[in-house]
Amino acid sequence: MDVEWKQNLLSERTETFRPSLIREILKASLGKKDLLSFAGGLPDPSLLPLDVFRSAIDKVILDKSGIALQYGESQGYLPLREWISEFYYGGFGEEVSPSEIIITHGSQQGLDLIGKLFLDNRSRVLTESPTYLGALQAFQVYSPSFSTLTLEKDGVNLSELDEILKKEDITLFYTNPVFQNPSTYTWSESKKRQAAEILDSNECFLVEDEAYRLLDFEGKKHSSISSYRKRKDLCIQLGSFSKIVSPGFRLGWMRVPSGIFGKMILAKQANDLNSNQWSQLVVSEFLKECDWESYLSRIRSSYRERRDLFAETLKSEIPDFEFHIPDGGMFLWVRIPLTDSFLLFEETFKKGLAFVPGREFFPDSSDSSFLRMNFTVLSPSDMQKGVEILADVWKNYPREGT
CATH class of the missing domain: 3.90.1150.10 (Aspartate Aminotransferase, domain 1)
Structure with missing residues (x-):
């Protein structure tokens, strides 16, 4: 009882x-x-590279412990956001300012914050089928309905995308276009361009998860769907250090458009005040010291x-x-x-x-x-x-x- x-x-x-x-x-x-x-x-x-991690930790303890052991800015440690802007987005030819970036506790927190801002029992989320189960887990907490798109080896079926966006009241489209989890498929550049046009014409909000974008074994540079869109005010991009540095630090990031940036910061403040300050400084120093x-x-x-x-x-x-x-x-x-x-x-x-x-x-x-x-x-x-x-x-x- x-x-x-x-x-x-x-x-x-x-x-x-x-x-x-x-x-x-x-x-x-x-x-x-x-x-x-x-x-x-x-x-x-x-x-x-444990030696580089050790050196980064030592430097944080000796030179920056006063910052590392305190609360930090809700948006995230500025030098880390600058690295993401210059080396991550800059490496793909995308112009993204550090002021557009929010550091999160892994990209999973980003998915949850998106759910808080966008979703309730009146919402409808469009995804690929299959899709990342962590996104399903994060979004389903907020009780949306789901619509799905057939996933082909070069991306989603674009006729289905256009038809669904015209017929249904879609809140957002979540996709994982590079080495998609779980299918491992990667969208072709042609489909990314066409999808961007379809999304723009239907004014659909895009959530683009890029967890594996750097893990092309031949080093190929993959464009984002967001980079092809005119309506960048309707795009969020998610990134993660878990696959390329270490999941133990629990660090990721979001590129968030200005129209909802303030609301996203408020949602994060209510969730955790700020991401782990210690992890942010150690990873930032690691990225400076390693031969990336x-x-x-x-x-x-x-x-x-x-x-x-x-x-x-x-x-x-x-x-x-x-x-x-x-x-x-x-x-x-x-x-x-x-x-x-x-x-x-x-x-x-x-x-x-x-x-x-x-x-x-x-x-x-x-x-x-x-x-x-x-x-x-x-x-x-x-x-x-x-x-x-x-x-x-x-x-x-x-x-x-x-």
């Missing part, structure tokens, strides 16, 4: 909370050291080798599986014939292997024939062991219709 009474105190919003299977797998892996995980989008810790281009090149080269090894091993051990080989990112998006990948997940997890079942990435959990697998964190030997476990389970797994 006591528990039931306390539950009655909770808001109706809590009924919309969506658990993250990835977070549960991560929790399990911390307590189960022999678990091999293809689940999370984790960088390889062996590639992190060389560092990125080393990451890209290592991940390219692992992608190749993983793809070759999967093809050899489980020829039934179908997948696209991406030019970057951290995942393979694998189609499994004639079965439910969640049931397969349950069997492999018993044997010490984890991946993410595909239905987690669909707003209506409609498609069970995919699984997402990470190739950046396990060693080659553990990668081989993991595929062997999966192959053994698959070999003995009952197929539908048999």
Whole structure:
């Protein structure tokens, strides 16, 4: 009775909370050291230049502890915003002022702040299908409806985009156009240009998630959809240090148009006052001290080798599986014939292997024939062991219709 009474105190919003299977797998892996995980989008810790991190930390302690150990500006540490402006956006040929940037506790906080500003039970969010489950988790708290677009290898179906925007009252369009999570597809430049025109003509707000934009293994520069739009006042871009520096610092950013900038700052102040000041200064010093281009090149080269090894091993051990080989990112998006990948997940997890079942990435959990697998964190030997476990389970797994 006591528990039931306390539950009655909770808001109706809590009924919309969506658990993250990835977070549960991560929790399990911390307590189960022999678990091999293809689940999370984790960088390889062996590639992190610890000597540069140590030097950056020492410099912050010696020279900037008075700033690092205090509250900071809600918008974020200015030198870090200047780096994002010059080296990130400038590297892609985009002119973005530091005054347009807000530092967040990972891009996930950015998604939540967007939900606070834009969404309620009258709202409708347009996404690719499949889409990033963290966005679904963040947005569903605010009870919007969802519409989806067919995702093709070179981007969404543009006829569907135009038709939906004309017929439905869409609040915002959320997309992850470069090495999309989970599909790993990348929009063509042609589709980005055409989509920008369609979005402009329909005055649709765009939320563009760029978590993997720097992880092209050949170093190709990918334009943003936002860069093609005339209506930049209807664009938010999200970025993250989690994939290119370290997720442990929990730092990301948002490029926010001036018309809603003040409201976004107020939403962030209500949430956390300011992002972790210590993390911001350490990452800022790290970025100053490291040879950025060389560092990125080393990451890209290592991940390219692992992608190749993983793809070759999967093809050899489980020829039934179908997948696209991406030019970057951290995942393979694998189609499994004639079965439910969640049931397969349950069997492999018993044997010490984890991946993410595909239905987690669909707003209506409609498609069970995919699984997402990470190739950046396990060693080659553990990668081989993991595929062997999966192959053994698959070999003995009952197929539908048999």
